[in-house]
Amino acid sequence: MGGIGKTALAVEAAHRARAKGWFPGGTLFVDLRGYDADPVTADQAVLALLDALGVRGQDLPPTAERRYDTYRALLAAQRDRMLLILDNASDPSQYLPLLPGTDHHRVLITSRDRPDALPVRLVDLGILGPDDSVALVGRALYDTDERDVRPAREADALRELTDLCDHLPLALQIAAAMLRRRRHRSIASLVAEIKETEDPTTVLDNGSRGTDQYGRSLVLRPVLETSYRRLPPDQARLLRLLALAPGAETGTEAVGALADLAEGTALSLLEDLAATHLVTPVREGEGAASEVRWRLHDLVRAYGVGVVAGDAGSREEGEAARERVLDFYRRWADAADDRLRWLPGRAQPERFGDRGGALAWFDGERAGLVAAVGWAREERYRDAAAGLAECLSEYLAWRRYFDDWITVAGAAREAAHGAGDRRREAIASNNLGIALREAGRVAEAIEAHTHARDLNQHAGDRRREAIAWNNLGLALRHAGRVAESIEAHTHARDLNQHAGDRRREATAWNNLGIALQETGRVAEAIEAHTHARDLDRDIGDRHGEAMVWGNLGIALRKAGRLEEAIEAHGKALRIHEEFDDWYRAGQALHNMAVTHQTARRPADVRACLLRAVDAFTRVNAPTEAAQTRAWIAELD
Structure with a gap:
């Protein structure tokens, strides 16, 4: 990608290689300016290379063909190995004629485009890591003024600034130059300025007046502009629409919906954009189940949004694209939600078989x-x-x-x-x-x-009123207002009975049982949970049945019916594992451990807790996993 630091890395590598004595014949460097309005041609570059090799004036051959011959002959005659750096190439035609024709010397080429058709070794450069980004800006400020304590004093603001620059070295250099000039202002003030405009490229370019170590202006938007303008129309359209996609990464199918393209066509264009490093493929999962998603660098996204906003036709095109991707998400989210809520006897949801x-x-x-x-x-x-x-x-x-x-x-x-x-x-x-x-x-x-x-x-709407009463009862119980909770769940139960909604009636009975347990009315609680279990069984709601078994097990333990309680928790556990509901599986194991502890079976307690830790670590439940480990430590 433009601004990623290709030239800086190539030059630094060359210096280190020279220091190690790898290239006693010296180094040749040519800036091909491949993304400028007037790129350097191979014919122009060979003149500069011959000049560096001492061929100039009257010694210069009169035709391009003879100049290449002379250039290659000189390299072939050079016994000491040399390094040739061809920087900033946009097309193979700029550098293919310049290759030495011998494997004695080495060539290092930098480009924003992947030359996939050529047998060359490719090294892709990504953005810096967060710590390296912070170090780059901090070092730049320290090298200018060792008394600049802002990086240490505003560590959080500096990290936020590097995030806003999305860890792109060029953007970080510009930010560092602005902070050097604004030496009496805080890092946080620059962060606030960028966040207010919501476009880092505008703030950074408006505030940039410096040059890099190669004498080039530190500007960000022209780097992005040259890459975008070189794209064919179909790739340019996809890039600016992808800038409007919700989320940082987007799947190929969603990109196709966004751009109104067949998935295969979208994939081909995305691969082309990835070859120009304007889009980054991100692979998720492993093996056959893995999927490639597509990420835009944040600054490329900001640039693309600006391109769309600046043209009436592009704005309408963008609005239509957002409608399409919303429709796509709505359709498949609805189908996936139907599958998660599916019960036997209902119609099979579209697309998702399990x-x-x-x-x-x-x-x-x-x-x-x-x-x-x-x-x-x-x-x-x-x-x-x-x-x-x-x-x-x-x-x-x-x-x-x-x-x-x-x-x-x-x-x-x-x-x-x-x-x-x-x-x-x-x-x-x-x-x-x-x-x-x-x-x-x-x-x-x-x-x-x-x-x-x-x-x-x-x-x-009595059906939805019952849902609200039921959830209100849960919140009231969590607030310690148990009597009000019982009243709310009773309302929900009665409304669901009247509506004939047996699934939600079962839920209300189950929650009513939990509230009754908290008031010490254990026998009534067991009766409520049993009623809920039977309803869930009748309608085939296995997941609902599992939750009821867990609560019934707690009530049975409180009633002193320990073996029945352990059996209930075991049934809950088996169903939760069947559904891959590892959080509730962990809860079932925890409750089983409590029952075994009541029965004075320490070995069984420990076994259940170890399994519970494993279940909690499989889901987003670090607090529960830590609490379970603490209990195991107490046992030890």
């Missing part, structure tokens, strides 16, 4: 899905993005991505409220409440569920 496939698709597209829901704040995308938010709740709960869930539900509720869509506002409020409760923000969760309940009551 839960694993649905979860894998969600995992791959998660960042884009969450970002796309944020478009719900724009009127043009409000309905599609809000609908997408509803399709993500089950997945985000399953994977325990509660921060993402809060973001998604909050954006959907805000959009629905702005549109006056009370039904969707109630749905989003209910989902937001669940996410807030799971994140430990119980007071906010109670407020969200109360709002959802009131909206549904006003609309006369």
Whole structure:
């Protein structure tokens, strides 16, 4: 990529090689200026090389062909090995005629394009690591003034600045030059300026007045501009549309939807863009299940967004592209959500044959899905993005991505409220409440569920009112308001019974049993859980049945029926493992350990806890895993 530091690396490598005595014959360097308006041709470059080799004036052959012959003859006669650096080449025609024709000497070429058709060794350069980026800027400031303590004093701001530069060496150099000039201002002030404009290229180029060690101006946008302008029209179109994609990385299928291209066509164009280092392929997974996703460097993305914004036709093209990718996400998120919620007797969802496939698709597209829901704040995308938010709740709960869930539900509720869509506002409020409760923000969760309940009551939607009552009961119990929780779950149960919704009636019975346990009404709790279990069995909801078995096991332990409790937890565990629900499998093992401890079986306690640690580490539950390890340490 332009600005990645190709020339700097090549020159540094050459200096070190010379110091080691690898090239006693010396080094030749030619800047081919391949991405300038007037690139250097091979015919022009060979004149410079002959001049460096001492052939000039009257000794210079009159024709280009004879000049190449003389050049190669001189290199062939040179016994001491030489290094030839051909810098900044944009096309093989610039450097192929300059190759020595002998393997005695060595050639190092730098380019923004991969010459895949040529038998040369390729070394791809990526961005710097975060620590190296911080070190680069800090060293640049220290070398100018060793009294500059800003890097040490503002370590967090410096790291944020390097993130905003996306660790591109050219951008980091420009930022360092600006900080040198603004030596009486903080690093945080530059960070704030970049974040306010939301386009680092604008701030960095407007503030840049320096040159690099090669005398070239430190400017970022022209580097990106020259790469973009050299692209064929179909590649240029895909690049600027990809800049509008939600999320940092995008799958090939989603790129095809964004650009209205067949997946195979999109893949070919993406590979072409990757060869120019404007798009980076990122491989996820291993073996046959691996998938390539595509990432734009943040500064390339900012440039592409600017290109679209600057042209009316491109803006409309971009709006249509965003609609297409939203429709794509909505369709497949709906199908994947149907698979996660599927019960026997229902129609088979489209595309996804099992839960694993649905979860894998969600995992791959998660960042884009969450970002796309944020478009719900724009009127043009409000309905599609809000609908997408509803399709993500089950997945985000399953994977325990509660921060993402809060973001998604909050954006959907805000959009629905702005549109006056009370039904969707109630749905989003209910989902937001669940996410807030799971994140430990119980007071906010109670407020969200109360709002959802009131909206549904006003609309006369008894089914959704029952859902809100049930979730409100959970939040009230977490807040220690158990009597109110029992009342809420009873409301939910009665409404679901009246509506004939047996699945949600089972959920209400189960939650009612948990609340009854907390008041010491264990016999009533066992009866409630048993009722819930039987309902789940009747409708074939295996996952719901597993959760009920776990709560029934806790109630049985409290009643002193330890063997029955262990059996209940075992049944819960087997079903959770069947669903790859490792978080709840860990909970089942934890509860089984508690029961074994009550029965004074330390070996069984330890065995269960070791398995629970393994289950919790397989999901996003580090706190639970650490607590379980602490219990094992106490046993030891």
